Amino acid sequence: xxxxxxxxxxxxxxxxxxxxxxxxxxxxxxxxxxxxxxxxxxxxxxxxxxxxxxxxxxxxxxxxxxxxxxxxxxxxxxxxxxxxxxxxxxxxxxxxxxxxxxxxxxxxxxxxxxxxxxxxxxxxxxxxxxxxxxxxxxxxxxxxxxxxxxxxxxxxxxxxxxxxxxxxxxxxxxxx
Amino acid sequence: xxxxxxxxxxxxxxxxxxxxxxxxxxxxxxxxxxxxxxxxxxxxxxxxxxxxxxxxxxxxxxxxxxxxxxxxxxxxxxxxxxxxxxxxxxxxxxxxxxxxxxxxxxxxxxxxxxxxxxxxxxxxxxxxxxxxxxxxxxxxxxxxxxxxxxxxxxxxxxxxxxxxxxxxxxxxxxxxxxxxxxxxxxxxxxxxxxxxxxxxxxxxxxxxxxxxxxxxxxxxxxxxxxxxxxxxxxxxxxxxxxxxxxxxxxxxxxxxxxxxxxxxxxxxxxxxxxxxxxxxxxxxxxxxxxxxxxxxxxxxxxxxxxxxxxxxxxxxxxxxxxxxxxxxxxxxxxxxxxxxxxxxxxxxxxxxxxxxxxxxxxxxxxxxxxxxxxxxxxxxxxxxxxxxxxxxxxxxxxxxxxxxxxxxxxxxxxxxxxxxxxxxxxxxxxxxxxxxxxxxxxxxxxxxxxxx
Numbered sequence: 001x002x003x004x005x006x007x008x009x010x011x012x013x014x015x016x017x018x019x020x021x022x023x024x025x026x027x028x029x030x031x032x033x034x035x036x037x038x039x040x041x042x043x044x045x046x047x048x049x050x051x052x053x054x055x056x057x058x059x060x061x062x063x064x065x066x067x068x069x070x071x072x073x074x075x076x077x078x079x080x081x082x083x084x085x086x087x088x089x090x091x092x093x094x095x096x097x098x099x100x101x102x103x104x105x106x107x108x109x110x111x112x113x114x115x116x117x118x119x120x121x122x123x124x125x126x127x128x129x130x131x132x133x134x135x136x137x138x139x140x141x142x143x144x145x146x147x148x149x150x151x152x153x154x155x156x157x158x159x160x161x162x163x164x165x166x167x168x169x170x171x172x173x174x175x176x
Numbered sequence: 177x178x179x180x181x182x183x184x185x186x187x188x189x190x191x192x193x194x195x196x197x198x199x200x201x202x203x204x205x206x207x208x209x210x211x212x213x214x215x216x217x218x219x220x221x222x223x224x225x226x227x228x229x230x231x232x233x234x235x236x237x238x239x240x241x242x243x244x245x246x247x248x249x250x251x252x253x254x255x256x257x258x259x260x261x262x263x264x265x266x267x268x269x270x271x272x273x274x275x276x277x278x279x280x281x282x283x284x285x286x287x288x289x290x291x292x293x294x295x296x297x298x299x300x301x302x303x304x305x306x307x308x309x310x311x312x313x314x315x316x317x318x319x320x321x322x323x324x325x326x327x328x329x330x331x332x333x334x335x336x337x338x339x340x341x342x343x344x345x346x347x348x349x350x351x352x353x354x355x356x357x358x359x360x361x362x363x364x365x366x367x368x369x370x371x372x373x374x375x376x377x378x379x380x381x382x383x384x385x386x387x388x389x390x391x392x393x394x395x396x397x398x399x400x401x402x403x404x405x406x407x408x409x410x411x412x413x414x415x416x417x418x419x420x421x422x423x424x425x426x427x428x429x430x431x432x433x434x435x436x437x438x439x440x441x442x443x444x445x446x447x448x449x450x451x452x453x454x455x456x457x458x459x460x461x462x463x464x465x466x467x468x469x470x471x472x473x474x475x476x477x478x479x480x481x482x483x484x485x486x487x488x489x490x491x492x493x494x495x496x497x498x499x500x501x502x503x504x505x506x507x508x509x510x511x512x513x514x515x516x517x518x519x520x521x522x523x524x525x526x527x528x529x530x531x532x533x534x535x536x537x538x539x540x541x542x543x544x545x546x547x548x549x550x551x552x553x554x555x556x557x558x559x560x561x562x563x564x565x566x567x568x569x570x571x572x573x574x575x576x577x578x579x580x581x582x583x584x585x586x587x588x589x590x591x592x593x594x595x596x597x598x599x600x601x602x603x604x605x606x607x608x609x610x611x612x613x614x615x616x617x618x619x620x621x622x623x624x625x626x627x628x
Contacts, residue, residue: 107459110389111527111542118535136389139246142179144531161394 003074005038006031011068014042014095024048028055037073043098044069046164049155058158067098096153096168099131100124106135106162114141117167121150126170134163146172180245182528182623185258187600189238190517191621192266194593196230197510201586205579211569215498216363218280222273227505229269229297232375233332234262235513237304239382239520240325244308247322247385248315253307255625261303268296272343279346290347294340301336305329320397320405324381327409331373334416338366357423364433365419371501372440373412375509376477380404380447383470386516387451391458391467400446400453408443411436444481448474465548466519469555473511476559480504483570499569506562506585514558514592522546522599528618529602529611537612540605547595547604554591561585 008027010020020041027037037057039045048071049059057073064070101120105113113134118141120130137154145152151171156163200223203209209223237258245252275289312318312326338358344350345359388395415436422429451474480503487493487500522545530539565581567573597603600620602610611617618624 107392109392109460111523115534115539115541120535122535135392136395137249139180139249140527140531143181144534146179147532 003034003036004032005036005072007038007040009040011040011042017094019094021048028052031075034075036075039071039073040064041069041071041095042067043095045071046153046155046166049158053155053158096129096166097127099129099166101128102131102133104133106133111140114138114144117141117165118144118148121145121148121167121169124169128169130167130169132165132167134165135161137163138165180249181251181255181625182524183238183242183245183252183258184255184623184625185262186238186242186524187521187619187623188262188621189234189241189258190521190596192262193231193235193238193513194517194589194596196226196234196269198586198589198593200226200231201582201589204582205586207575207579210498210502211575211578215501218276219282222276222280224501225269225272225276227510228370228375229265229272232505232509232513234265235517236375236378237261237265239516240304240308240378242520242524243382243385244311244322244325247325247381248312248318250311250315253310253314257303257307261300261307264296264300264303268293268298268300271296275343275347288347288349290343291349294343294347297343298336298340301332305333320401321381321384323405324384324408325378327405327412328374328378328381331369331377331412331416335366335370335374338362338369342366354424357426358420361423361429362420364429365416365423367501368419368433368436369412369416371504371509373416376504377408377412379509379512380408382516383451383474383512384454386519387454387467387470390460390519391454391463392460393454393458396450396454400450404443404446404450407439407446411439411443414439441481441485444477448478464519464543465546465552465555466515469515469518469559470512472555472559473508473515476503476507476511476562480508496570499566502569503562503566507559507566511559511562514555514589517596518546518551518555518592518599521596524623525600525602525618528623529615533612533614536614538609539612540609544605544609545599545602547598551592551595554588554595557584558588558592561588 006027008024010023013020013023024037024039031037037052039048044061044063049061052059052073056076058076059071059073061069061071101124103116103120105116108116113132117130117132117138124130137156142152145167149172150167150169152165152167154163154165203223203226208219209217210220213219241252241258271289272293274283275293277283278285278289308325308329312322312329315322318326341350341355342359342362345355384396384401387393413436415433418432418436419429421427422432455471480500483503484493484500487496493500522542526540526542526545533539561581561584563581565578565585568575568578568581597620600618602617616624
C-alpha cells in the first residue's frame with residue numbers, strides 16, 4: 001500500500017521567526033484516514049517525532065540540503081499509543097537553531113553522559129544548542145539543567161532505545 | 177518531565193538499617209533466638225523482625241523513596257513525609273521488639289507494647305504506602321519494573337495487615353475467634369507476603385532497572401519479563417489471598433500455599449532467565465563490585481531455591497525451614513541489599529556534592545568515592561560467613577560453628593558499614609579534589625535538596 005502525503009512546508013514560517021506547531025497540528029487534523037504528512041522544515045524537528053509518534057505516526061527524516069529537512073510522517077497500520085508516558089514537549093515550541101555540538105553518549109557508564117553534557121554546556125555560548133544521544137532518560141541531569149537556566153527538549157527515538165536530548169544553553173533564563 | 181531530585185532522608189533510612197543488621201548479627205552471636213531457641217520462640221521472633229523491619233524494610237523504603245521516582249520519571253509525592261515515617265517505623269519496631277521481650281518474660285511490665293507496635297508500625301507503613309502509592313498513581317501507565325514495585329507494595333500491605341492482627345491478638349486486645357484462627361494459622365502467609373512479596377518481588381523490580389543501568393545492558397520489557405510479573409503476581413495472590421480465604425473457611429492452607437509455590441517457581445525461573453540475559457547482554461565488560469556482588473546474591477537465591485526443592489522432595493523441609501529463611505534473609509536479600517547500597521550511597525553522595533559544579537571545575541568520578549579492593553574483602557568475608565553459618569544449620573553441626581559464621585558476618589557488615597561511611601564522608605577522594613570551590617561536604621544522615 002502506498003501512502004499519500006499532504007505537504008506542509010513550515011520553512012517560510014520558521015524563517016520569519018514564527019511558530020509552526022499550530023500549523024502542523026491543524027494539518028494533522030485535516031488528514032484523511034491512511035494519509036501521511038510530508039513536512040519541510042529548517043531543522044530536524046525532533047520534539048515533533050514524539051508528539052506525532054504518540055498519535056500513531058512513524059517518521060522518516062532526511063536532510064535535503066541547505067540545512068533543510070524533509071520528514072515523512074506515515075500513519076502506522078496498527079497504531080497503538082506508546083506504552084511509556086510520553087514526555088511532554090517543551091512549552092516553548094519555537095524553532096531552535098541547529099546544534100553546534102552533537103555527542104553520542106549511549107555507550108558511556110552512568111553518570112559519564114551527565115558529566116560530559118554539563119561540561120559541554122559550560123563551554124557553550126547562550127542560545128547555542130547541544131544535541132546528545134543517550135540510552136535512557138537523563139533523570140538526574142534535568143534538575144541540574146533547570147538550575148543552570150538551560151532549556152531542553154527530549155524524547156525517545158522511534159526505536160524506543162535511544163533518547164535524544166536537545167539542550168539550549170541559557171534559554172530558560174532568557175524566557176524567565 | 178522535570179527529572180528527579182535527591183531523596184532527602186534516604187541516608188537516614190540506610191544508616192538505621194545497617195545498624196539494625198549489625199544489632200541482629202550481635203544477637204545471633206550472643207546466642208539469642210534461633211537456632212539456640214525454636215523458630216517460633218519469642219527471642220527468634222524478635223530477631224526475625226529486627227532483620228525484616230529494621231534492616232531489610234528500612235533499606236527498601238529508603239531505596240524506594242529515591243528510586244520509585246527514577247522508575248516512573250516523576251518527583252516523589254512528598255520529600256518531607258519520609259522523616260516522620262522513619263520515626264514512626266523506628267518507634268514501632270522498638271515497641272514490637274519490647275513486645276516480644278515481654279512475651280518471652282525478659283521484661284515484665286504491664287504496658288501493652290504489642291498494641292503500641294500495631295499502631296506505630298501500622299501508621300508508619302501506611303505513610304510509606306501513601307507516599308509511594310501517590311507517586312506511582314500519578315505516573316500511570318507504569319513501566320514494567322514499577323509494576324513489580326506495585327505488587328511488592330500490595331504484599332507489604334498484606335504483611336502489615338496480618339502483623340497488626342497478630343500484634344492485637346498477642347497483646348490481648350483482639351479476641352474474636354476468626355482473628356485467633358488467623359494468628360494461629362496465618363504465620364506462613366505473613367512470611368510469604370513479607371519475604372516473598374514485599375522484599376523479594378520489589379527487589380526483582382528494582383534489579384531489572386539498576387542492573388541494566390549499571391552494566392549498560394538493554395532494558396528488558398519482553399514476554400519473559402511480563403511473564404515473571406504476571407505469574408509472580410498470581411503466585412502471591414494465590415498464596416496470600418487464597419491462604420487467607422482458606423483460614424476463614426477452615427480449609428488446609430497447604431493447598432493455596434502449594435499452588436502459589438509452584439507458580440512462584442515458574443516466576444523465579446522466568447526472572448532468573450532474564451537476569452542471566454542482562455548479565456550476558458551487557459555492554460560493559462568489566463563490571464563494578466556492586467554488580468559482581470549482586471551476582472553472588474542472585475546465585476545464592478538460585479541455590480536456596482534448589483535446596484528448598486531438594487528438602488521438599490526428601491520430605492525434610494519442615495525440619496529445615498529455619499535454614500531456608502536464614503538463606504533468603506542473609507544470602508539473598510541482605511547480600512543483594514549490601515551490594516546495591518555500596519553503589520547507591522556512592523552515586524547519591526557524588527551527585528549531591530559534585531552535581532552543582534559539574535563541568536565548571538574538576539570533579540572526582542563516582543568510583544573515586546569508593547575503594548573497591550578494600551570493600552571486596554569485606555563482601556567476600558560476608559558471603560563465606562553466611563555459607564558457613566547456613567551449612568552449620570543445615571547439617572546440625574555444633575552451634576559454635578554457626579556463631580563463628582554470624583560473628584564473621586557481623587564483622588564483615590561493620591567493615592562494609594565503615595566503607596559506606598568513608599564514601600559518604602568523601603574520605604576516599606584525594607584531598608586536592610575533595611571539595612572544589614562551590615561544593616559542600618554532604619551531611620551523613622540527610623541530603624541537601626538544592627532549590628532549582
